[in-house]
Amino acid sequence: MSERKIIDARGTYCPGPLMELIAAMKQAEVGDELEILSTDEGSVNDVPEWINKVGHEMVGTTQEGDVWHIVVRKAK
Amino acid sequence: MKILIVGGGMGGTIVANNLARRIGTEVRAGKAQITMLSASDRHMYQPGLLYTSIGRLAPDELYRDQRSLLEPEIEFHVDPVETFDLDNNRVVTKSGKTHSYDQLVIATGSRAAPETIPGLAENSVNCYTEAAALEMLRQVRDFKGGTVAVVVGVPHKCPMIPLEVTFVLHDYFKDKGIADKVQFQYTYPIGRLHALAPVADWAKGEFARLGINTTTLFNMKEVDGNKIVHSEEGETVDADLLISVPPHRGMEVIEKNEMGANGFIPTDRLSLRMEGRDNVYIVGDTTNLPISKAGSTAHFEAETVAENLAALIKFGTTVRDYDGKVFCFIEAGKERATYAMFDYNNPPAPKAPNKAVHWFKMAYNQLYWASARGLL
Numbered sequence A: 001m002s003e004r005k006i007i008d009a010r011g012t013y014c015p016g017p018l019m020e021l022i023a024a025m026k027q028a029e030v031g032d033e034l035e036i037l038s039t040d041e042g043s044v045n046d047v048p049e050w051i052n053k054v055g056h057e058m059v060g061t062t063q064e065g066d067v068w069h070i071v072v073r074k075a076k
Numbered sequence B: 001m002k003i004l005i006v007g008g009g010m011g012g013t014i015v016a017n018n019l020a021r022r023i024g025t026e027v028r029a030g031k032a033q034i035t036m037l038s039a040s041d042r043h044m045y046q047p048g049l050l051y052t053s054i055g056r057l058a059p060d061e062l063y064r065d066q067r068s069l070l071e072p073e074i075e076f077h078v079d080p081v082e083t084f085d086l087d088n089n090r091v092v093t094k095s096g097k098t099h100s101y102d103q104l105v106i107a108t109g110s111r112a113a114p115e116t117i118p119g120l121a122e123n124s125v126n127c128y129t130e131a132a133a134l135e136m137l138r139q140v141r142d143f144k145g146g147t148v149a150v151v152v153g154v155p156h157k158c159p160m161i162p163l164e165v166t167f168v169l170h171d172y173f174k175d176k177g178i179a180d181k182v183q184f185q186y187t188y189p190i191g192r193l194h195a196l197a198p199v200a201d202w203a204k205g206e207f208a209r210l211g212i213n214t215t216t217l218f219n220m221k222e223v224d225g226n227k228i229v230h231s232e233e234g235e236t237v238d239a240d241l242l243i244s245v246p247p248h249r250g251m252e253v254i255e256k257n258e259m260g261a262n263g264f265i266p267t268d269r270l271s272l273r274m275e276g277r278d279n280v281y282i283v284g285d286t287t288n289l290p291i292s293k294a295g296s297t298a299h300f301e302a303e304t305v306a307e308n309l310a311a312l313i314k315f316g317t318t319v320r321d322y323d324g325k326v327f328c329f330i331e332a333g334k335e336r337a338t339y340a341m342f343d344y345n346n347p348p349a350p351k352a353p354n355k356a357v358h359w360f361k362m363a364y365n366q367l368y369w370a371s372a373r374g375l376l
Helices: A017-027 A043-054 B010-028 B046-052 B130-142 B161-175 B197-210 B252-256 B295-314 B355-372
Strands: A005-008 A033-038 A057-064 A067-073 B002-006 B033-038 B042-044 B063-065 B074-078 B081-085 B090-093 B098-100 B103-106 B110-112 B146-152 B182-187 B213-215 B220-223 B228-231 B236-238 B241-245 B248-250 B280-282 B326-331 B337-342
Touching: A005 A017, A017 A033, A017 A043, A017 A067, A033 A043, A043 A057, A043 A067, B002 B010, B002 B098, B010 B033, B010 B074, B010 B295, B010 B355, B046 B130, B046 B161, B046 B355, B081 B252, B103 B295, B130 B241, B146 B161, B146 B220, B146 B236, B161 B182, B161 B197, B161 B241, B161 B326, B182 B236, B197 B337, B248 B252, B280 B295, B295 B326, B326 B355, B337 B355
Parallel strands: A005 A033, B002 B033, B002 B103, B033 B074, B103 B280, B146 B182, B146 B241, B182 B213
Antiparallel strands: A033 A067, A057 A067, B042 B063, B081 B090, B090 B098, B110 B248, B220 B228, B228 B236, B326 B337
16 A cells, blocks of 8 residues: 545535546555645535445544544445 | 746736736846747636627637737746656756746646546537537537537636526527427536535526526436436436536646646645645646635635735745635526635625626626736
8 A cells, every 4th residue: 555645625515525536536546545634624524425425434533623534435 | 047937828827927017127137037938929718708608799809819918027938847856856848948947837727628538528618618619619509499408527727607698598599599409417426516505506596487497416427329428427428419527637738747637736735835836836726726726716826826926036935825716607698797706714695696797797708908907
């Protein structure tokens, strides 16, 4: 597994955190972890919804102030 | 100070003109130099391609002579860069010339890359190049009925295009008198109809009113020869006419010089400097910033960079940060439009579409040239 890739999508609305994650996931290798930083509370639900539907893995979600750190792993 | 601008699109042109107005005195006195290197002697108004794809804007109306858009203080060469030697503050062009610089601006843009999804280039049309828009016009004009599917890759240039092309084609077929023979299937990568939640909410009502079917969380994996699109999420969409918003990449020269994955250069979101480089600024689609790849983004970034480059000469320091500002028109059919404006700290709150904004967009199709000159 390579170093965890950070996607800083704080304060961005368009294309937004999930779309950035989808784009980054295409470039990742199976087993890679990606951490997305989002100030959009909706990401807490949006990201797991997509991750589960496409078949990747949720690693965890934490909140630091108004920033959510959502970590996922490419599974296929 | 030698300032070199690589790229003659919206971002590079505004940087050059805005800067020339600020430091014209220094340039004429020989204390500063502004040089632009571009791959083309023509400048395209890229948003016009949507109108070309339905026959409402002729291809020749998309272009102006690039030199005619530039302030006289700007030295302009049609000679694209092939090698960036950032450690030695110089670039080498296709013709073999070397240009050195004190400050470098890279604004080479992005390109649609339908070839990155198996089957997409062969089985869909899009409006991201003149040739593609003319092919789209041919297929749209000849379409007699069936399912029109809109599929969207990430990242893509012009975030409003998926909605706009759907609304515009809906009106096109309605005017043609075949609306009852055409079904629309709109797809989108995330779990709503647009990245911007208020725009998605508005589109949901409009699509319901127009009878447009939707599938969300749909990311293209491949397209087979029968125009059946398979998604990463395991679903399929069938089309008789497949309209694509292909995934985009940065320019090949960026990839070849290993300056950023997929041709997008790692950029500081506030200073717009290339990460790890104090004298290299990145503007427009070329950045890897998670913000809209749109002309307005390039415009507002370019104003920031030009002001800071001028400030380096006049104050010896930069004077402001980019605030993340983006402004996008949203065509909601053939005669109504609205807009979305937002920045890093203020979310968008688009109003209901109306005719006045549509006509302003029509006017902007011409005003763009004043904007590129740095006048608007």
